[in-house]
Amino acid sequence: MKNKFIHSSDNELLMLINDRNPHAFTELYNRYKKPLLIYAYQKLENKQEAEDVVSELFIKLWNDSQSIILQGEFRYYVFKMLKNRILNQISSSQRVHVFVESLSHFSNTHQNDTDFLIREKQFDVEIDNYLNRFSDRQKQMVKMRIEGYKNPEIAEELGMSEKTVRNQYSSIVKSIKTKFGSILFF
Incomplete structure (x- = not known):
């Protein structure tokens, strides 16, 4: 047709x-x-x-x-x-x-954040466990340094000489660097 x-x-x-x-x-x-x-x-x-x-x-x-x-x-x-x-x-x-790119980026970021938080928590636990080997006074010294106190303030608060604070803090930092040196940056 x-x-x-x-x-x-x-x-x-x-x-x-x-x-x-x-x-x-x-x-x-x-x-x-x-x-x-x-x-x-x-x-x-x-x-x-x-x-x-x-x-x-x-x-x-x-x-x-x-x-x-x-x-x-x-x-x-x-x-x-x-x-x-x-x-x-x-x-x-x-x-x-x-x-898709945004979702992928978010997912990767979220995954990385989650991984980072888990590792950070694990690292904090390891540091805390390691610091438990020091005396209460030495732990207090580290805590005060982290909070921003200077050596003279720490010495006065803990009833120690400034030189003792400096030497003990230096020794603690050296010990921590030896144990966690590849992870920490001092």
Whole structure:
């Protein structure tokens, strides 16, 4: 059977599609499918995405044919429609990519934060266990230094000479560096 729409113009076919003529739609589809696919593939560089965009375009064309008002030739309209769909596809892909990157970054950051917190807690426990080998007075001295006290203030508070504070603190720091030197930076 010969196609009776082969000599019909695009605009005539569109008018027939408005009347829900599937044969007119098939003719228009056959005329534009290949050039639209080529254009979409050139822009998207993905065969499946190009086919999806063109298929969606024709579905929209069928569904919205009654609201289409042409101001010029159909081919310009359909290529502009495709261009907009491609831009939407690219924009959507970029949003997804940005979202995935953001999620990945958040996940890595969150994972790193969690790992860091666990290691920090373990390290604190190790330091506390190690400091337990020192006298209460020496532990107090370390605590005061961490809190920002100077040697003269520590000496006065603990009833020691400043030289004793300096020597004992130095000895404690040396001991800690020997035990945890690869981890700590003094």
